[in-house]
Each structure stands twice: as C-alpha cells, then as structure tokens.
Amino acid sequence: MLQISVEFLKREFFKYYYENINELMPPSQIKNREFGFFLNKEGSMLRHKCFSNIEEFHRFVLNEVPFDIYVSAANYEDPGNRDMSEKKLTSAELFFDIDAEPPGGSSEEDSAWVCRKCGQYGLEVEEKCPACGSKTELIKLVSEEQLKEALKETEKLINVLTTDFGVGREHVSVFFSGNRGYHVHVNQEEFMHITGEGRREIVDYLLIQGLEEKELLSFLRGGKYLRGRDLRGVKKRVYSRVFEMLDSNGKSKKAHGEKRILKQLENAIEELKVRIDPVVTIDMHRLMRMPGSINSNSGMVKKRIQHDELHSLDPLKDAVAFSDEEMVLKVRIAPRFKLGGRTFGPFKDEEVELPAYAAVYIVCKGLGEYVGR
Template sequence: MRYTSPQEWINITRQIFREYYSSANFQLPDDMSLREFAFQLMDREGYVRNLQFLTQEQFKNFVRENIPFHMFYSVGKYRNPASKEFEDMNWLGSDLLFDLDADEICEGNQISLNNAQMSLQYVDLTVECLNKVYAQAKQLRDIIENDFGLNYTIHFSGNRGFHVVVYCDLYCSQLTNKERKEIAYYVKTKGIAIDEQVTIDIRRLIRIPGSLNGKAGLLVTIVEDNFIPSFNTLSPFTEFIATFLPYFPLKISPLGFKVEMIANQRIKIPLSVALYLHLKGLGEIIAYT
C-alpha cells in the first residue's frame, strides 16, 4: 500500500531529479533553435509542447526551474517551432529515427502484483535483454552505414530500448512519409524489430541525451562503442543511499542488482536502484543520503 500522498511522492521525486539537473549537461542538436521542445512535468497531466530555445543556457534554465519528468525535442526542423498549429510551423525537414524496444525483442517474464490499494504488472529489466536489444541496434547501425551511407548515433532511451538517429540534411531530411515507410520495411526485412510508425512520423519527438527517463530514473545516453547495462553506468545517483519501503514481497534483479523485498519492511539500497523501483511503482523512497 502507498504511505505517502501523491504530492509527497512528487516532492521527493522532484528533489532527487533536482540533485542531477542542478549541474547536468545535455547533448542538444546544433540547430536546436529550429526544434520543437516538449516536456512532461511532474505536477500536471499531458505535455507542455511547442517550446523553442535559442541557446543551451536558456534550455538549462527552463529545466532547473521546472524539473521535468520527461524531456524531448523534435526530429522535425521548423522555421517557427513555437507555433501551435503544424501548418504555421513551416516544416524544413526531419531527421530519420528508428526505435527498438525490449518489449518487442525480449521474452520478458511479466509479474502480476497486488495489494489492498493497487495492482500492477512488472517486467524485470535484465542485462541479457538490454544486450539483445543493443545487438539489434548495432545491426541497424551497419545497415544505415553500409546500405544507405548515412551518419547516425545510437541512444539508450533510459528505460527499455534504444533509438538510432540519423541527423539529416539535404535530401535525407526531405524524405516523405512514404519513402520513410519503405526504409522501415527494408530494415524489418533484415530481421530488425523496429517500430515502423516511429520511422514514418516526421513530427516525432525524441528523448534528450543527458536527461532522465521518468519511467526508470536512468540516463538517456548516446552510446559510443561499448554499452554496459548497469546502474553504475546508467545512473547519476550511485553515490547516494536510500531508505526504500516496498509495497510487495518480491525478488528481482534489475540490471543485475539483486533485490529481495518484504512488503512494508524498509531496506537500504543505492539510490540508483531505489529510484528505479520507486518509479516502477514497487515501493517508495522515504529518504536518501
């Protein structure tokens, strides 16, 4: 059962995110002034969209003031990205985006959890699964490089997947929905389990590297060569220890970290792990030091 109020839950989550965002660095595109930015805030439903930032410092100030749950920029480039209507944004072109998700690639063991106040479904995030998804991202990278001759970056989403991003200019940015669908089809024929709709959509949003994924508390990261899936490599909170109160009796090993929980019995674990469990709804963080 939950012991804190929704506002108390938001307060401690915001406090933890603020620890990181007070000095965080973000990897934003050079043409950031042409991008639409979008945020999900902790204390309201839906997204704040159609925002434009001209400089990194302007963007950082917004983040520090608002402490978002999730943050994105558009694959599309616009002359007027802050306009509310798409027709008024004046589309200039879009990057090419591919999405790979663990739910489509791994055979996750879904656990049903229930107590007096709530029920939820949990699927453990294993090292084996993330390595399997990353292997497909590398296969996709080779197709982009060898078959299309395009430049790319691989992003870990901060939760259960990867994005492969082709930063487009000239002809690549002008690809139509139909042409993007043909590319997605070609990639899928090679056995790569991408989400076709993500690739087709010229207005898609992508998570900002350097931000936290509000579903897991892990960093959205540009992967250079070796990807090592662990809390030590993917969380900025490894130096803190948290007091965590589980809602359910459960034994799990997210990212290889073994956790044994007894409902309503507090445990002390690294904040990186506690935040993951907290955001997955498996319990709540009481305090951290």
C-alpha cells in the same frame, strides 16, 4: 504516487541537472526545434516550447525540473506555433526506437503480478488473480539479457543503414534510451529531407514488408534468381539471402522442395528483420527524448554510446544517474532486479534501505514510496 515521493524525485532530478546541465545538449539549430516537457509525473505534455539559445533552455530546466524532456526530430521555421501545419517543417532527422522484447518465462523471484481489478499482488507468477479470478498484469523489470537482445537489433539496424543505405557511420548516433532499449538518430543531410512516405518505405525495408511466397517460388522455378532487373529493395535483400542458404546445400535451387524453400524464407526474414517501432520512424513531427536527460520511467539517463563502446557499455550500470546514498522506501511489490552493478529484491510489503539510484528506480516504476533518509 504520494506527494512525499514526488518531492523526493524532484530533489534528486534537480541535483542531477544542476551537476550535469552541460550534458543536456540539444541537436543542432536549437532555435528551429520544438521542445516538450512532462512537468509532473502524471498529466499531459507541455509542447510547442522553443528556445533562442542553449543558456535559455538550461535555465528553464533548472527552474522547472521536468520529469521528462523531449526535442523534435524536425527543424521548423516556426517551432513554437501550436498549429502543426503552420510550423513549416524544413527537415527532420531519421529516428529509430528499438525496445527490449516483452519477457518470456521467468522464475518467481524475477517476476511479480498485480491485479488491476481488485488490487491484489504477489511475487510468484500468476496468470489469474487468486482473489477475484481476473487476468493479472505481469511486473518484470528489464534484464541484462533483454538489453543484449535489443543491442543485437540495434547493430543490425546500424549495419543496414551504413551498408545498404550508404549512411556515414559518423552521422549515426546511438543511445541507450534510459529504460528498455536503444535509440538511433541519423542526421546525414540527404536523409533529413526524406518525406513521410519515403520513411515508410525504409520501415518496410527494415521490417521485411511486402513479400509474396508465390513470387519467390516463381523466381526459383523460372531460374531468374538475382538478375538486377528482376529484384530490388526488400525483395532483393531477402531473396538474396534465401538463395545463399539454398546454394550452401549444394543442390540446384529448382531441386529444393517448396516446404524447404519457404522454411528458408522464414529463416531469412527472422535473420534480416530489424525490430524497430515503425510509428516512431514514420512520424516526422515526433518528439525524441533529449540525450543526457533522465527517463522518469526508470530514473536512468538517455546515454550516448560511441560505436566502439557498443559491447563494453553496461546500460544498467553506466546510465545510472544518482548516488549510492542510502534512502528508506516502503516497497509494495518488486521482483528481483539488477542496477548499478548490484542485485536487489525481491520485495513485498517491506520497508527497506536502498541506494538513491535504486530508490529512484523503484519510485519511478510505481512499486514503492519514499519514506526518508
């Protein structure tokens, strides 16, 4: 990224934070949280920062204008200690990350490719570089459809948390991540003390881990079905659904062939599985992107979504952080994308005028460089 583009992003980010600094509200007990920052677009994270109060944190943000801001899911006795074992973790929010699935088939206008070996690029779909024959990297910007699918997974997660685990809905906070998906935070007291192993069990439950086809067939053949002493946890969750599917057919469970039973098992897993990132949830020392902060992968904001707004909020419009003032960019390559209620592109080797929010998006994605106003 050229220095002129870095300076452009810094100006726009500062303007946003100056006007919206009160949107940056860390979780409770700020004195017990570790903070992390990317002060440059490239380079390592500055970790182990801590603040005594919200005013001190806000001053740091306005002085440094970080590209990304993170805060620990955990509370520590000594959050600024660089030795993780000496921080003395006392509790940690449950944190879930759901990203939009990678793109499938696309039209030429919605896709672009780049060859990391020879530097060639183009707007059509190419699996191999026509210049050197190397495998290409697909450039596909997140779409409304992908985010809708990610939202379905998020709603499945909320349902499991509140129905199966008994989490109060008021303790479940939902956010658009600012780029490709959604974050879910749980701050109910008894869940904040679950160990790493306990969090792994939650992950297994959500991802449907630990099932055995032979065991399911044995349950059916033995007529055990759903006696409480026979099934619990993830097995009860999935096998219950399989039994419901078989019951809806009107035949006795034993009358179903093995192939049909296993097909229903596959369907039940697909229906119930919640596609979270397991590493994020298991790691109690994980740093979460700060709510209200800019995601430098897109220039959009990590935005809180109220439960009754899950279907009315349009992330690609409502999480836009910048104005519609026109900026000039030199765009190397960019497929067609939607942002701020408008459609842009496709572009290839073009100098174009774009509103600030779309200009920031292109520069953050590394697809173009800032020229001027």
